[in-house]
Amino acid sequence: MQIETGVSLKPLNSFGLPATARQLVRIRSDADVRQVLDHPELGLAPKFILGGGSNVILTRDMPELVLKVEVMGLRVLRQTADAVVVEAGAGERWHDLVAWCIQQGLGGLENLALIPGTVGAAPVQNIGAYGLELKDRFESLDTVDLVTGRAVTLFPDQCEFGYRDSVFKRGLAGRSVITRLRLRLPKPWQPVLGYLDLERKMAETGNHAPDARTIFDWVCEIRRAKLPDPAVIGNVGSFFKNPVVTPEQCRDIIARDPHIVHYPMPDGTFKLAAGWMIDACGWKGKTIGHAGVYDKQALVLVNRGGAVGSEVQTLARAIQESVYGRFGIRLEPEPIMV
Numbered sequence: 171m172q173i174e175t176g177v178s179l180k181p182l183n184s185f186g187l188p189a190t191a192r193q194l195v196r197i198r199s200d201a202d203v204r205q206v207l208d209h210p211e212l213g214l215a216p217k218f219i220l221g222g223g224s225n226v227i228l229t230r231d232m233p234e235l236v237l238k239v240e241v242m243g244l245r246v247l248r249q250t251a252d253a254v255v256v257e258a259g260a261g262e263r264w265h266d267l268v269a270w271c272i273q274q275g276l277g278g279l280e281n282l283a284l285i286p287g288t289v290g291a292a293p294v295q296n297i298g299a300y301g302l303e304l305k306d307r308f309e310s311l312d313t314v315d316l317v318t319g320r321a322v323t324l325f326p327d328q329c330e331f332g333y334r335d336s337v338f339k340r341g342l343a344g345r346s347v348i349t350r351l352r353l354r355l356p357k358p359w360q361p362v363l364g365y366l367d368l369e370r371k372m373a374e375t376g377n378h379a380p381d382a383r384t385i386f387d388w389v390c391e392i393r394r395a396k397l398p399d400p401a402v403i404g405n406v407g408s409f410f411k412n413p414v415v416t417p418e419q420c421r422d423i424i425a426r427d428p429h430i431v432h433y434p435m436p437d438g439t440f441k442l443a444a445g446w447m448i449d450a451c452g453w454k455g456k457t458i459g460h461a462g463v464y465d466k467q468a469l470v471l472v473n474r475g476g477a478v479g480s481e482v483q484t485l486a487r488a489i490q491e492s493v494y495g496r497f498g499i500r501l502e503p504e505p506i507m508v
């Protein structure tokens with residue numbers, strides 16, 4: 171085990187925010203976690219688990235021991251009559267897993283193409299896009315408990331998945347290192363096409379029966395057209411969750427703002443498009459300090475170059491206040507603020 175000191179986290183978070191880790195250890199296997207826990211000094215030190223750094227806003231240097239998860243590997247674990255189960259190391263890039271599945275002829279994850287971050291981070295916030303969430307394909311994951319050192323496999327119910335939420339953001343936050351993820355790709359493959367942007371692609375191309383690779387290509391095109399590439403412009407994807415409100419609240423808001431974009435949920439509640447609300451408050455393209463609101467999608471905050479975490483926080487608060495002032499809705503950030 172190698173302990174790195176004074177490590178710059180700037181290249182390790184997708185917003186490109188400056189912060190230094192006092193100590194950092196790369197985790198390449200379950201055994202690496204146990205070595206850290208058995209270490210006379212590091213064993214009891216407070217720890218921070220870092221994946222692809224695409225869902226974190228760093229506002230300070232990290233006195234905690236940073237565990238950078240780099241467990242690799244992609245494989246088909248088993249095939250059954252009704253599914254193919256694939257297994258991926260938590261350190262693999264999520265998009266590489268999706269692209270690898272498509273190359274193997276395995277459909278099922280294509281709607282989740284190009285989501286930044288690692289495989290291990292995907293279940294933490296139950297990533298989702300274009301009508302599909304990670305939980306819809308989830309089979310199980312392996313963790314090492316940072317308190318007991320025990321390897322534990324968790325199944326769907328134990329992960330408590332919700333909209334951009336899981337037990338790893340609550341009860342198990344900072345406690346479990348996710349090392350491997352298993353996904354169940356149902357057989358026969360069926361496309362998930364309900365989402366408006368995909369329906370538009372079908373109408374544009376005249377292809378009403380796209381295969382998995384075509385949907386993969388479409389999702390990549392749609393995302394590239396409206397979301398910034400973190401390798402070019404620092405960002406963490408959607409900065410706020412789409413708020414969920416009661417039918418009464420939704421009716422109230424529609425009475426005041428008839429054009430608000432809203433979607434009925436299966437449980438009778440309504441999801442409001444936070445991007446639409448931020449846009450309606452005039453934030454698109456605006457900048458505070460070195461942090462700004464992306465000009466093609468108001469839900470995404472971007473690094474205009476040289477941003478620091480506190481500027482991102484200031485911008486996020488200003489947006490929250492104006493959305494609250496106009497709509498009476500409190501927007502909740504999606505990334506973890508550290």
Ligand code: EPU
Binds near residue numbers: 409411
């Ligand atoms: N809209 C505006 N102005 C804007 C942005 C959006 O009017 O500046 C409107 C759009 O026209 C559309 C509605 O708001 O009618 C929703 O926008 P979009 O379809 O782009 O999706 P979103 O709600 O902004 C969510 C996810 C994305 C995911 C897309 C596609 C959340 C917080 N975000 O975005 O996830 O890719 O749907 O499924 O749920 C992420 O989490 O990082 C992410 C990118």
